[in-house]
Amino acid sequence: MKIRPKAPVAYVENLKDFIGTRVQIRGWVYNSRSSGSILFVLVRDGTGIVQTVATKNSLDPDKFEMAKRLTQESSVILSGLVREDQRAPGGFEIELDDLELVQMAQDYPITPKEHGVAFLMEHRHLWLRSSRQHAIMRIRATVIKACRDFLDSQGFLLVDAPILTPAAVEGTTTLFPVDYFGEQAYLSQSGQLYNEATCLAFGRVYCFGPAFRAEKSATRRHLAELWMLEPEAAFYHFEDNLRLQEELVSYVVQTVLEKRKRELEIIKRDTTLLEKVSPPFPRITYDQALELLKEKGLLLEWGEDFGVPHETAICTSFEKPVFVTHFPAVCKAFYMKPDPDRPEVTLSADLLAPEGYGEIIGGSERIDSLELLEQKLRENNLPEEPYRWYLDLRRYGSVPHSGFGMGIERTVAWICGLEHIRESIPFPRLLEKMYP
RNA sequence: UGCCUGGUAGCUCAAUUGGCAGAGCAGCUGGCUGUUAACCAGCGGGUUGCAGGUUCGAGUCCUGCCCAGGCAGCCA
Structure with missing residues (x-):
């Protein structure tokens, strides 16, 4: 030898x-x-x-x-x-x-032949070893890094929000309850309210972390545990907010196209439309969206929120991501600022990704008036006590401010052209399914 | 939670009108000095999701249940 x-x-x-x-x-x-x-x-x-x-x-x-x-x-x-x-x-x-x-491995279950989705999901811990999953995870890592690089370069500071949050402030049906030293606590659904506090402390901030939704949603675009990027900026108005979003999304897409060419080839992604992603993005108002939907035979009453078919119909009508702006106050969260010229709609916008992927961002300018916020809490039958700190933000140096939340998995699913969101995260948490 | 589709070997699937459960891959044995999801020969591998019913006979038809996938509802 x-x-x-x-x-x-x-x-x-x-x-x-x-x-x-x-x-x-x-x-x-x-x-x-x-x-x-x-x-x-x-x-x-x-x-x-x-x-x-x-x-x-x-x-x-x-x-x-x-x-x-x-x-x-x-x-x-x-x-x-x-x-x-x-x-x-x-x-x-x-x-x-x-x-x-x-x-020496024995009887590795995932053979070089084809497998069904159920089998692969059951073996997600091993499925991650395949070339396709490698490509997707590398693109996911690049998306996250690009988000952070962009915001850091724009002067935003990473300030994380808590994951464990105190007792029910809004409806509890969509929250995961946890025991917190004998007290009822919940897993965070969004870092948004805390972001408003840190944005008034640091000016421009973002948080990046997991968010938890206990909704009984079993669709190809829902996860019970998702990762959200949530920027929030003081003195940003509605327009500033949209500009930040289109610049961020364009930067992320172009970075992936540049740095993950090989991976996009491995997953056979047609990048024709991705290459067109650059500011400005088209914008339509909620009212215009209703007209567009009517032309396509999808009737919706004013004040109703979009369902999946509506979102799909809107986003497939554009080659770039499209903003739908000025949603009725009735279908949006209480803290979104009403349009001064038309108080029944809000200074809000959803960003819908093309090719049928739908909402990847939801955002708005926030209410900065103490009186109006107190009024909205009452209108929504929300208790004032848990919001005392949140109201303080309007009491001590309140300023106009705006922010949004971007779903990382939906963004990755869109950029990779995935059929189902479950491939966009290493270990997806789907409705009542937590193995492995 | 509703609707649709499906459940047959470890995996992906086939089985005509209700009539002997089968193939490829994986595994094992052997062969081959440039393979490309290699190839060739051979071997082992089954509670046809579960329970009941119809029938001479059920993988196939009927009823109930379970599980999976898809669609929708729901959805800061």
């Missing part, structure tokens, strides 16, 4: 820097093909997949025998010479001269 020196560890994504060098790769067997005296083992190391080739001449006989018996997803540490080879998928190949088995 030949004694070989230890080679430096390389990662598949950097192999081009190691052509002609002997390296060590640590990873998992993705697939293998044997042809008697020559053997091809595809190995993934988390950064990519590389084809390794072993022959009876290149590898000791006992290691060659072991290589032949390697099963899918067995963990290995291997070394060999890196070289370019057009016959290898990815263009690089490693000629094996050493191989160490870490653990």
Whole structure:
């Protein structure tokens, strides 16, 4: 048996820097093909997949025998010479001269053939090892980084909101209750109200974290646990808010197109429409949206909120994301500021992503008048006591301010062209389903 | 919660009018020195979701239940 020196560890994504060098790769067997005296083992190391080739001449006989018996997803540490080879998928190949088995996997459930959604979801912890899921998770990471880079560069400060929030302030049907030292608490649905406090402290802020919705929604665009980016800015009016949104979304999309070209190819995303995402975005008012829907045969009474078919009809009428503005106060939250020229509508806007993806952002200018906010609480039958701190914000140096919440998973689903939101997050929490 | 579709081998599916439950992949054994979801030969693998009913005979028809997927409702 030949004694070989230890080679430096390389990662598949950097192999081009190691052509002609002997390296060590640590990873998992993705697939293998044997042809008697020559053997091809595809190995993934988390950064990519590389084809390794072993022959009876290149590898000791006992290691060659072991290589032949390697099963899918067995963990290995291997070394060999890196070289370019057009016959290898990815263009690089490693000629094996050493191989160490870490653990032999047995009967890996996800085979290289097709599988149904239910089976894959049941094995989500293993499904994440596939190329497609790798591509989506890398794009998700880029979306999040782009959001933060953009806001940081615009002078926004990351100030996080609490996840555990005190007893019922609004209806409790859509909240997850938790026991908080014997007191009833709830998982946060949104950081928005706390953002208003930090925005009056720091000027321009955002929070980024999970939000929890206990709604009985079992659709392809709902999650019980989702991640939200929520900027809030003092002295921002309605118009400033929309401009920030279209600049943010455009930056995120263009960054993904630039940095995740390969991943978009792996998931076969047609990027024609994504390339058009740049400011300004088209805008229609709620009233105009009703007209548009009427033309398409979808009748809606003034004051009714859109259902999924309505959102789909509106967003497929535009090539870019579209703002629907000035929603009736009756179908929006109590804190949204009424339009001074027309108090029955609010200075609110939803941003609908194209290609049928629908709402990815909801936002508004907030009520800054103490009297009006107190009146809205009464109109909505909300108790004043839990809102004492929130009312304080209008008592001590109140200013016009605006903000919005962007759903990360819906944004990722749109950018990746996913059929269902469940692929946009590592471990989706769907209606009454929490495994794995 | 309602409607629609489905549940057959570890996975993806087939099984004509109610008439012997089958294929590919995965696994195992063997073969092959450039494979590309490799290929070739062979082997093992089944409570047809569960319970009941109709029938000489049920994977197939009927009833109930369970589970899954899709659509909708709901949805700061």
